[in-house]
Amino acid sequence: MKNAKELQQERAQIFHDLADGRVPKRVPVGGNIGIEFCIQYAGLPLAKTQWTLEGVEEAMDKACQITGSDLYPLGPARPPIGYQILGSRTNVMGSKGFIQHPEVSVMEADEYDDFIKNPHEFIMEKALPRMDKELDTDPVTRSIVYAKAVKAHFDYLDRYAQIDEKLIEKYGFYRIPPESAGMALSPLDYIADFLRGFKGIVMDMRRCPEKVAEACEAILPMIVKMGTPPVISKYGQTFMPLHMAPFLRTSDFENIYWPTFSRTIQALADKGQRVFMFCDHDWMRYLDHLYELPENTCIAFEFGDPKVIKEKLGKRHILSGLYPMTYLKTATKQECVDKAKELLDIMAPGGRYYFDFDKSLISIDSANIENYTAVTRYIAENSYYNNAGEPLASDANKGKKFVDTGEIKAFKSKYYQTWEEYKEKHPNISPELEPIIAQKLQMYEEMLFTFF
Incomplete structure (x- = not known):
């Protein structure tokens, strides 16, 4: 075997x-098996488990065995907390x-x-x-709501990514x-x-x-x-x-x-x-x-x-x-x-x-x-x-x-900035640090674009 x-x-x-x-x-x-099935198959409460993630790793492991x-x-998860923060319709x-x-x-x-x-x-x-109803507000509040939603979204997905990594290796x-x-x-x-x-x-x-x-x-x-x-x-x-x-x-x-x-x-x-x-x-x-x-x-x-x-x-x-x-x-x-x-x-x-x-x-x-x-x-x-x-x-x-x-x-788009566009506005960046700064800044630019 x-x-x-x-x-x-x-x-x-x-x-x-x-x-x-x-x-x-x-x-x-x-x-493909949905996360919702995994939770139900493990006998866990569907709504609560998606919010807390308590027991979700064991539930996903159990689904991999069948x-x-x-x-x-196991299909991608949809973070309820991000949708709640945004007031998603x-x-x-x-x-x-x-x-x-x-x-x-x-x-x-x-x-x-x-x-x-x-x-x-x-x-x-x-x-x-x-x-998203919570974005229909003044610019400052909108920025705060959007920042919270982005943080919550990627924190949630990171937790699933850690579980995915374990199960992929465990079951080959x-x-x-x-x-x-x-x-x-x-x-x-x-x-x-x-x-x-x-x-x-x-x-x-x-x-x-x-x-x-x-x-x-x-x-x-x-x-x-x-x-x-x-x-x-x-x-x-x-x-x-x-x-x-x-x-x-x-x-x-x-x-x-x-x-x-x-x-x-x-x-x-x-x-x-x-x-x-x-x-x-x-x-x-x-x-x-x-x-x-x-x-x-x-x-x-x-x-x-x-x-x-x-x-x-x-x-x-x-x-x-x-x-x-x-x-x-x-x-x-x-x-x-x-x-x-x-x-x-x-x-x-x-x-x-x-x-x-x-x-x-x-x-x-x-x-x-x-x-x-x-x-x-x-x-x-x-x-x-x-x-x-x-x-x-x-x-x-x-x-x-x-x-x-x-x-x-x-x-x-004026809401998406490439590294070249950023550099034009910030010409004094150290040549030694430029590759590192470029990679980091572009990573977050792409992360925000992906969230959108």
Whole structure:
């Protein structure tokens, strides 16, 4: 039996082979588990534990014991204290202890022109005070509230990071290189999710589609910056959950959503950063579009026909998802394993596949835990390739670039300062200390941008 370090090295090799264009030893296994599930599974009170973190390390450890995942399975935490300090309207803890994202509109339909001038400045000056009630006050109080929220947010995440580090080493999970993870939304999803709301953006695309398209173009530099991590690595990834596309008319997808979405992913790929995108709901209409994204983009699907997805995308991209989490709740253990076999037979050939479910395991009633364990461990133990090390399956378009990013302007905002801009205002910094000061100041600049 392998020890944790040997297992971690084997798992790293599997994921690195995928990134390097080789058929891995076996199919990699995912199976994301939410912090909320961990707390419930350990029998702890959900709301109170998220606030106090009492017992959360033991709860997370217990959850790690039920999975066959190769990736560290525990999802990121959302700090309730930061949302409380801000008076957040977009992240609210419900009566059962789950943090929810209510439908909120913090930008008016007649404010597109102001937004297009500089999206980041518009958000900082107008959207945030509407989004977070405690920021809707005088400048001094706003600064104090924001400082408290930033401190609380990162203190909370640091505590989880310490636990993550222990559990990754204890169980030998794979982790991507340090500081090589990013997260971003497509431009239209960002505007819909955080500014206009679902109803608002759908109405806008009927009434002023050209303004929505302009807004997507205007926010593109900020989105690319959001998705670019401190360290670029071909083994890293930028996570991009995608929401609006399935609810759009095909013409709106092609004219408004796709142009800046595809350029975002291509821009990150051109930097050397791969995107892992989750296609929420049903994207079957758009498979031909997805084909044109940069080669080896990781695409996870919630719904869809695995055979068609494999046929259209399986020789260009790395595919995942599609196993229904609900099946784990309703079917027997053998039926769940048989379903995994069925998906494996369709998706695994050619090597461009890693197993995962269509959703994360969020609540204790999401699935039969024995079924979750049986499926993830079955895949880990029964998905070996007989041609490991060979090139991944490819078609005649191997190496071809379909998306032209065109000119993407550099991100600029008076609320974000690069080291070069800072140095212009402070020319007397000691040359000996400059590299140290530059690194420190830019680190905090990026930290604040990330919090925003």
